[in-house]
Amino acid sequence: MKKSHIIAFIAIVAAVSIIVIGSKDVTTYGDFSMAENAPGSVKIAGTLDLNKPIHFDIEEDPNSFSFYMNDKANNRKKVIVSMAKPQDFEQSESIVVTGKLKGDTFYAHDILLKCPSKYKDEEIRLRAGLDKEKVG
Amino acid sequence: MDNTIQYIGENLIPGKIAHGFIILSFLSILYTVYASYKQIKSGTIDDNRWQKLARWSFLTHGISVFSVIGILFYLMITARYEYGYVYDHVSDDLPMRYIFSAFWEGQEGSFLLWMFWHVVLGFFLIKKTKSLESPVLLFYSLIQLILATMILGVHVGFGEYTYKIGSNPTLLLRDIFDVPVFQKENYLELLEGTGLNPLLQNYWMTIHPPTLFLGFASASIPFSFAAGAMYTRDYKSWLTPVLKWSLFSAGVLGLGIFMGGIWAYEALTFGGYWAWDPVENMSLVPWIILVAGIHTNLIAKSTGRAIGSTLIYYCLTLVLVLYSTYLTRSGILGDTSAHAFTEMGLSPQLIFLVGFFAILSTWLYFTRLKEIPKQEKEESIYSREFWMFIGALVLLFSGIIISTSTSLPVFNKIVSLFNPSFEGSVINDPIPHYNKFQIWIAILISVLTAKTVYLRYKANGMSAQQTKSFALPQIAYFAIAAALTFIMSFWLDYFHWKYALLTVTCWYTVIANGAMLIKGLKQNPRIVGFVCGHAGFGLMILGVIASGLNEESITEDNFLLREIVLDEEERNSVNLIKGKPFFINNYWLTYESDTTYDKTRRFKIKFEREDSLGNKVETFYLYPNMLYNNKLTKMAAVNPSIKRYVDRDIFVHVTGLPGSQTDIEVAKENEDSLVYITYDMMIGDTLTLSENKKVVIESYSYQPNNEEYKDSQSDLGLSAVIRCIDQKMEVDEVIEPVLGLKENMLYQYPDQVNDLNIKIKLNEQSFDNFFTQxxxxxxxxxxxxxxxxxxxxxxxxxxxxxxxxxxxxxxxxxxxxxxxxxxxxxxxxxxxxxxxxxxxxxxxxxxxxxxxxxxxxxxxxxxxxxxxxxxxxxxxxxxxxRDAKSMIVDIAENVPRDDIIALEATIFPGINLFWSGTILMLSGFFISWWIRYKSKYA
Known part of the structure; x- marks a missing residue:
């Protein structure tokens, strides 16, 4: 048996085991119904419900804020995130939270926001600038 | 849009000239490609007319690129907002020192930066490459040609459909946005520019991108040599000259990535220097592959083996650089990365860029597969080249693992093209995911770098004597490494045997390479380069183990009782009230004061460390800050402050502020939601509020003592000196709300007692009681x-x-x-x-x-x-x-505090090991490059 064959064999075994082990780290963006049965933490994608209260009171707890999120199946649940409220949270277009569902509340330890791009922002600003002109 | 409007104040000539140069730069580099091709096809050593033409056109290209950059700089410095790129990245209040950062904040500017380095390196390449010039320049210019299309800004029509090639930085703002403001002929007077994102107003933004792009540009050179060698079927003569370029590129690219890490750590509060973010990963992978290529290049140069691998690694390096450009600039990472560029509609062109060079490399390689020199006999396991080859394979493996996981969004996108209902998948928790594989890579690499340097090229076996003189020192080094690991365990926790093993192997390579230096320096000073590189790698990983694994929070609050506490949850912030010391984990923390200067609000935090007996053993101050946006209406970013020790850093940043302090809108909303009650009181009167809080109007003053009022430079002012008392809370505080008159307008300067949640304003009617008309x-x-x-x-x-x-x-x-x-x-x-x-x-x-x-x-x-x-x-x-002494005051209760911050303080032990290890490793590349650059025969 040549050494290159041994190396190739080891590489293949390593590659297969990495794929097997690594694929367990992968999840899909789910909805709240998926979180009900999940044993570990899950990622839920959705949008912020601006009609419901967003609560962050630094005096009460600097490590937590809460809001209501609509998932892709349009289920609404309260989400409590264990960190301070990020900047521009209210402007977010979509949200991904990572955590667990306990009862009717989703406890998240991580949150990712997708915010409107700078360019879109600019267009809004230019338009707003014009509105101001009209009034003035 | 109405084209007949005669706009006032526009200066369109520089833009037209710059666009002319953009087109010239494209045409001239196209001609360089053609002339280099002709030289290879029809030229000889004596007949180098085409080569000369290629040089001249490359020079033309260089001058064009410099001119475009120069004009764009001129437009930015003079703030010509009629140009979209200027409007987007410059503003009236942008300090001149950030003009470079503003230049390469956007896609077009960063492509120009890349092209700039490409031109500069190209000049050196033409000067140094001698007989290989034409093949190298052919492929080098081909890369630059495709980069040049990125700023071309030409629209190509296919029937109904038009496609935009490149994004032209000289476009006019009124051609980008179709908004009615451009109906005004004087629209320029209304614009003040968007300016640079406050997060990027930082000197790292000035030095990190140029370094990284110099790294990217230089990574084209090994590719050009490799592709040129395959194209001309000359597989050997490039192996020596390419090496110094590769070493330079690996040094610079590594430095660029490293700077990004320092920036993330020092300024951006990403919580560390490395977060396995896709953008970080995809700049690291080309570097890893380039390092693998350098090692097989050394094998090829010394033994004639692994030429094919070297070709593959160098081609792959460029393809991966381009791929990382695609990932960061196409917007595909939007969901998963914290710091990607905004999408600009260049995706198809970026895919073409990657695909073109991937296909070109593959085609060159496979059409020449049979010719590439190989040696029939396999390497002996006693030879250095065998283990170096294995090491390069391990690096390749590492790169494949990282880029596969990072490419998940690309995979999702491709699948969803065929199956629109496909639910994209993501990595649940990226950091442990990457770490668990890379720890084994690091173990293998550290062992290989430790022992392989003691082996000889082309060795076929070892005599008993040789075995002994090889193995005994290795055992000794390993034993020392194990001892050091044990000693370190008094300082650090390893948590898992894997990390203990990694620590041993890292020390092993540090010791083995250190010993190599001591033994071998006299005979061969050139070993300094690789010794630094290998030992630096070991130290760097030791620094990662120390600072990453043993990171601990000072402000972790474990005592708060809550219904549900999750395992992953980290409660790392504590509240500090201004002037009130707070004790946590052996530290007294006091938020003493804060000052606002320009756009920065700086918090002064006092740290006092107590020993177990309660004695204060150390006192120091840290000054974390936050930045407001360019309009001063909102918080834009927070910056940490770091206390540095030899063996650790204490890293502090503000994680939260009351809403009223971060956003002017919220402050207004909060103010509007307060319930003020008006009281008409005489001087000396006492008013009792809820819960027996007492308010006494003690006196009044025409010279108010109130900072905000003093800053306002009003014409007249009136203040009430009011004492607020709560005996139960032991609060007794005097405040001084003010009414100020400035240019016939009355302004209120309220004051508040945070401990009692009271806020008091002077009613405007008070003014007439104290001033006669x-x-x-x-x-x-x-x-x-x-x-x-x-x-x-x-x-x-x-x-x-x-x-x-x-x-x-x-x-x-x-x-x-x-x-x-x-x-x-x-x-x-x-x-x-x-x-x-x-x-x-x-x-x-x-x-x-x-x-x-x-x-x-x-x-x-x-x-x-x-x-x-x-x-x-x-x-x-x-x-x-002045006989009426009635003071009319508006008092609100239940007012939220505004003198509170949430603070996070983290200890990173051994972070200096990481910095110094990385610097040592990178200096290894530069030392090796310098030695080869200087030596005549290498």
Whole structure:
């Protein structure tokens, strides 16, 4: 048996085991119904419900804020995130939270926001600038 | 849009010139490609006409690129907002020192930066490459050609469909946005620019991108050599000259990535120097592959083996650089990365860029697969090249693992093209995911770098004696490494045997390479390069184990009781109230004060460390800050502050502030939601609020002692000195809300007692109780000579000086004015010396008197007439009616505190091991490069 064959064999075994082990780290963006049965933490994608209260009171707890999120199946649940409220949270277009569902509340330890791009922002600003002109 | 509008103030010529240069740069580099091709096809050593043409056109290209950059800089410095790129990245208030950062903040500018380095390196390449020039320049220019299309900004039509090639940085703002503001011919006067994102207003933004792009640009060179070698079927002569370029590129690219890590750590509060973010990963992978290529290149140079691998690694390096460009600039990472560029519609072009070079490399390689020199006999396991080859394979493996996981969004996108209902998958928790594979890579690499340096090229076996002299020292090094690992365990926790093993192997390579240096330096000084590289790698990983694995929070709050606490949850922030020390994990933390200067608000935090007996053993201050946006309406970013020790860092940043302090809108909303009740009180009155809180109006003042009021430079001010008491809470605090008059407008400067949640404003009606209006004043006249005096209501007023050269804030000087100012001095009952200076002005033969007023005594004085004949002056004097002492105040209760911050403090042990290890490793590349650059035969 040549050494290159041994190396190739080891590489293949390593590659297969990495794929097997690594694929367990992968999840899909789910909805709240998926979180009900999940044993570990899950990622839920959705949008912020601006009609419901967003609560962050630094005096009460600097490590937590809460809001209501609509998932892709349009289920609404309260989400409590264990960190301070990020900047521009209210402007977010979509949200991904990572955590667990306990009862009717989703406890998240991580949150990712997708915010409107700078360019879109600019267009809004230019338009707003014009509105101001009209009034003035 | 209406094209007939004649806009005012636009300067369109520089943009047109720059666009001309963009097109010229494209055409000239296209010609360089063609001429290099012709030289290879038809030229000889003696007939180098095409080569010369290629050089000239490359020079033309270089000048064009420099001109575009120069003009764009000029437009940015002069803030020509008619250009979209200038409008997007510059603003009126942008400090000049950030002009470079602003230049490469956007896609077009960063492509220009990349092209700039490509040109600079190209000049050196032409100067140094000698006989390989044409093949290298052919592929080098081909890369630059495709980069040049990125800023071309040409629209190509296929029937109905038009496609935009490149994004032109000289586009006009009114051609980008179709908004009605451009109906105005003077729209330029209305614009002030968007400016640079405050997060990027940082000196790292000035130095990190140029370094990284120099790394990217230099990574084209090994590719160009490799592709040129395959194209001309000359597989050997490139192996030596390419090496110094590869070493340079690996050094610079590594430095660029490293700078990004320092930036993330020092300024961006990403919580560390490395987060396995896709953008970080995809700049790391090309570097890893390039390092693998350098190792097989060394094998090929010394033994003639692994030429094929070297070709693959170098080609892969460029393809991966381009792939990372695609990932960061196409917007595909939007969901998963914290720091990608905004999407600009260049995706198809970026895919073409990657695909073109991937296919080109593959085609070159496979059409020549049979010719690439190989050696029939396999390497011996006693040879250095065998283990170096294995090491390169391990690096390749590492790169494949990282890029596969990072490419998940690309995979999702491709699958969803065929199956729109496909649910994209993501990595649940990226950091442990990457770490668990890379730890084994690091273990393998550290072992390989430790022992392989002691093996010889082309060795076929080892005699008993050789085995002994090889193995015994290795055992000794390993034993020392194990001992050091044990000693370190008193300082660090390893948590898992894997990390203990990694620590041993890292020490092993540090010791083995260190010993190599001591033993071998005299015989061969050139080993310094790789010894530094390998030992630096070991130290760097030791630093990662120390700082990453043993990171601990000072401010972790484990005592809060809650219904549900999750395992992953980290409660790393604590609240600090201004002036109130807070004790946690052996530290007294005090938020002492904060100051705002320019756009930065700086918090002064006192740290006092206590030993187990309760003695304060150390006191220091840290100053984390936050940045407001360019309009000062919102918080834009927070910056940490770091206390550095030899063995650790204490890293502090503000994680939260009350909403009213971060956003002017929220502050307004909060203010509107307060319930103010109006009370009409006499001086000395006491008011009892809820829960037996007491408010006493102690006195009033015409010289308010209130910072905000003082900053406002008002004309007049009135304050109430109010004592707020809560005996139960042991609070007794005096506040001073103010009413200020500035240019006939009244402004309120409220004050609050945070401990009692009370906020008090002076009602505007109070003003009339303390100041008498002009029409209600009763003036008395006095006629006095210069130097004379008069008595009014028991006070003696003396006319001191008269001058006609007047600068006075009550008076706007005009041409032809005759003006006299009198200085009148008087002493109050309490002994205060006061003065007033009324003015007398003759403007256009009409006399005016401009009065002066002393709010303290309530005295109004006018100089109403001057008799030039006998030098007598007529003064009119009146006093405020000050018998009403009713102060009308608006008081709100249950006001949220505004003097509170949430703070996170983290200890990173051994972080200096990481910095110094990385610097040592990178200096290894530069040392090796320098040695080869200087030596004549290498």
């Amino acid at each position: 002009e029409n209600e004043l009763v003036y008395e006249s006095f006629t006095v000579p210069k130097g004379g005096s008069f008595d009014y209501k028991n006070t003696s007023y003396t006319v001191k000086t008269l001058d006609s050269n007047v600068e006075d804030r009550n008076y706007d000087k005009q041409e032809g004015d005759v003006v006299v100012r009198a200085l009148i001095e008087y002493t109050l009952d309490n002994g205060d010396n006061r003065s007033l200076s009324p003015l007398y002005v003759i403007r256009g033969s009409k006399p005016y008197s401009i009065k002066d007023y002393d709010p303290v005594s309530g005295t109004h004085i006018r100089l109403s007439h001057i008799n030039p004949a006998n030098e007598e002056f007529v003064f009119q004097i009146a006093e405020d009616v």
